[in-house]
Amino acid sequence: MTEHTESRFFTDEPRFRSHPLDEAFARHLEYSLVRDKHTVVPHDSFKALAMAIRERLIRDWLRTQEEYRRNGLKRVYYLSMEFLMGRLLRNILTNLGSYQECRVLLEDLGFSLEDLRELEPDMGLGNGGLGRLAACFLDSMATLGLPAFGYGIRYEFGIFRQTIVGGEQREEADNWLRAGNPWEVVRPELSYRVRFGGRVVTEQSNDGRLEFRWIDTDDVLAVAHDTPVPGYRNGVVNNLRLWQAKATLELDFPDFNRGDYMTAVESKNQSENISKVLYPNDVFHEGRVLRLKQEYFLVAASLQDMLRHFEEQHGPAWDLLAERVAVQLNDTHPALAIPELMRILIDDKGLDWIPAWEITQSTFAYTNHTLMPEALERWPVSLLEELLPRHLQIIYEINQRFLDQLRDDDSADPGRLQRVSIIGAEPDRNVRMANLSVIGSHTVNGVSALHTDILRDTLLADFNRIFPDKIINITNGITPRRWLFDSNPLLAELIMDRIGPEVATDLTQLTKLEDLLEDESFKQDWRNCKWVSKVELARLIEHEQGIEIDPESLFSVQIKRLHEYKRQLLNILHVVTLYRRIKDNPDADIVPRTVLISGKAAPGYGMAKLILQLINGVSRVVNNDTDVDGRLRLVFLPDYSVSLAMKIIPASDLSEQISTAGYEASGTGNMKLALNGALTIGTRDGATVEMAKAIGDENLFLFGLAADEVARLRESYDPHAIYRANPELRGVLDMITGDVFSPGRPGLFKPIFDALVHHGDPFFVVADYDAYIEAQDRAGRCFQERDRWTRLSIINAARMGHFSSDRTVAEYASCVWNVQPVEQACTAPTPDGTWDRVVGNGHATV
C-alpha cells in the first residue's frame, strides 16, 4: 500500500471548498445525526452546528500540526490534571471570526444561536482556578502561535453538579458526555499501555551494568481524544489531548485459566475507572489510590506520546530532548513525570544516570499554586511501593544523590537535610511531591509576586538557598477572548468601537479608554452596558429562584470555591451587619445592595458546607423580611460553572476579593471582574496586590491585615477579646448563634461561632471585620456618586492590560520554555471562512 504521506490524495490545495455553515448544519442534522422533523431533539441542533463548525477548523488544525512537524520548532507540553474549558461553541466562533455570520445563517433557518449555545454542556474538567488557568493558557498559546499541546484526562464525570436542598449542598454526577461530544476526535490508533503494580527484577548485563525490568504489571490502555484549540483569527489550531482509560485486550490470566470468564472480564472493567471522575477537592490532598493512579496514567500516556514524536524526528538523540521539548507541570499533580522520564531514559533507552538526570532536569518546569500545607501532595511510600515500585527506587536514588551533594555543606543547619528530603516521615514515610518537583525541574514559578515572595521565604526557603535562581514569578492572567469578548459582547463592542480591534490581542491598549473619561456619551454607554447585563442577570435569578432583585442596586459579587481562607463568612458577617442596621433603624438611608455568592464546597469539607448553609439561611430570612423593603438582597446562585461566571461577571459592580492575606496564591476571578468594570474590595493578597499597583490604591477598596501582619499577629491573636470589645460584631455573631438564620434547628451554626471566637479564628475573620465593614461603607457611598463610580469603573478596566494570559504565556515562553512562536501574518478569511496564514522560516506558506 502507498504510504499515506506519498499519496496523491493528500494535497496542500483544498480539494473542495468547505460548505457554507448553513448547508453543513443541515447536512449534519440529517446525514450525520440521522434526524428528521419527527425525531429531532433540541440537543441535535447544537450538535449539528458544532459539527459544522468543527469542519471549518479541520484544515487549519491539520495544517498547524503538519507545520509544527515540518518546522521542527521546540514544543511545549502543558501537563495538567484539570482543564476547565467551559463551553466551546462561542469561543470557537469568536476566534474564527464567524460569530455574526453564524448567527444570521441560523436565524434564516429559524434557529437562534443564543438558544443553541445554552444546549452545550460545560466541559467542567476542573475544580477552579488551576483548571481554568490551564484553559486560558491554551487559548493564549494558540493565539500567540506557540507549538503547544495540552495533555489531560478525559473524565467521564467532571466537577459535580451542585443543587441546594433545604439550604444544603447536594452533589450530583456531571454526566457531560451523555449526549456525545461533537468537538472531540477519538484516536484509537493513539493508544498507549500504562502499567501498574508488579515487581522489579534486577539483572547484570554483559557489560556489567545493572538492568531493571518492571514485570508482572496490571495494565490499562490510554486512548487519545483530541479537542481543537483555535487561536484568535490567526489560522492556528492547537490540540488538547485527553486520555481515556480502556481495558487492555487480554483477559486476566489466573481468572481466565480457572475458567472464570466473567470475573476476568469484570476485572478489566475495573481498570476503566481510572478516567471515571474528577476528584472534587481543591486545596485538600486526600491520599486515595485512585487519584495516584490517575496522576500516573496522565504522565505515562503523555510521555509516551511526546517521546514517540521526538524519536520520529530525532531518533535516539536524547541529549537534544530539552532543546526540543519543554514540559510544564501544573502543580505537583503530574510530578511523577520526573521519575517516569528517568525510568524511560535509563531502563528503556539505556542511558546512564547522570546524563538522564541532566536531560530530565532541563526538560521540566513546575508551577506552584498553593502554600497551604493540607494541599501539598504526600504519597505514602507503601502505596508507591505497591503501585509503582520502579518509580519508588528512582525517587530514592534522586533523593540520595541530592542529599549527598548537600551533605558536604550541611554543617550550618542540621535540620535542613530533613526538610528538603523528598522522603518525609510524618505520619508515615511518604513522598513529598513538591520537593520532588523542585529538585527535578529547572524552574519553579509562583503565580503572583506576593505568592512567589512567600514561597521563597517560607515553603521553599531551603531550596531557594540551594538553587538561588530557580524560583521565579510569573503572575497569572486571563484570556480576554473568553472573559471580555465572549462573556460581555456589548462591552467588547463598545471598547473596540472606541479604541480599535487590536485590543483583542493586545490588552494593554485598554489604557486608551482613559482618554475618554470626560466623554459623557462614552460614560453613558459604559453605564448602559452594565445596566443591560444587570437586567439580564436579574431576569435569570427571578426565573431560576423566584427572587426579585433591583438592577439599580449595587451588585456585589463573590464567586469562587467555598473555603475558609476565601472568607465567604466575612461577606456574610457584613450582610448580617447591614440587616441589623435596617432592623435597628427601619428608615436608615442605606445604599440598596444585592449580594451575590456562588461556588461549590468540596463534598468532604464540613465547615465549608456549613458556611454555605449559613449563606442560604441568611438569604432566606433577609429576602423575606418586609422591613428590608428591597434594600438588601442576598442570593446564592447554585452550581457555579464557567458558563454561570460568564453571566455573573458582566453584571458585577463590586468584586469581593477578601481572602486572608497570604493565602490566595493569585486569584484570577479578581482580574475577570475588574476587566468587566467591577471595582474591587479586597485584601492585599495574591495578584490583587499587583492589580492595586496597576490601578492605583486610591481607585479600589483595600482593607485589612497584610500578609506580614497576619503572620505577626498569629503569635498573640485573641479573637475573643475583639468579640467582647466590639458591640456591632457581637450583635452579628449573637444573632447567628441565636438561631435567627436556623429556625427549628437550634445550635446549627454554633460551630461557626466557636471556630471564630473559641478556636482561634485561623483565618482572621474577626481581626478584619471592622476594616471590612468600613471599606464596604466607603464602597457604598462611592456607588451613590454615579459619575465617580463610572470613572473608577473605566479606570479599573483600562488598567487590566497586564493581566492578559497572553502576557503571562509570553513570559513562560521566553523565561521558562525558551520557545518561539510560528511566524504568522494574518490575512482576511478565505471564502470558505478559514484563515490564510503565512508561516515564516522562509519555506512554508500555509
Ligand code: 26Q
Ligand atoms: C490534590 C491532591 C489530590 C486531589 C486534589 C488535589 C488538588 C486539586 C486541585 C489540589 C489543588 C487543586 C486546585 C488548586 C487551585 O485551583 N489553586 C488556585 O490556582 C489558581 C491559579 O494559579 C490561583 O489563582 C488560586 O489562587 C489558587 O487557589
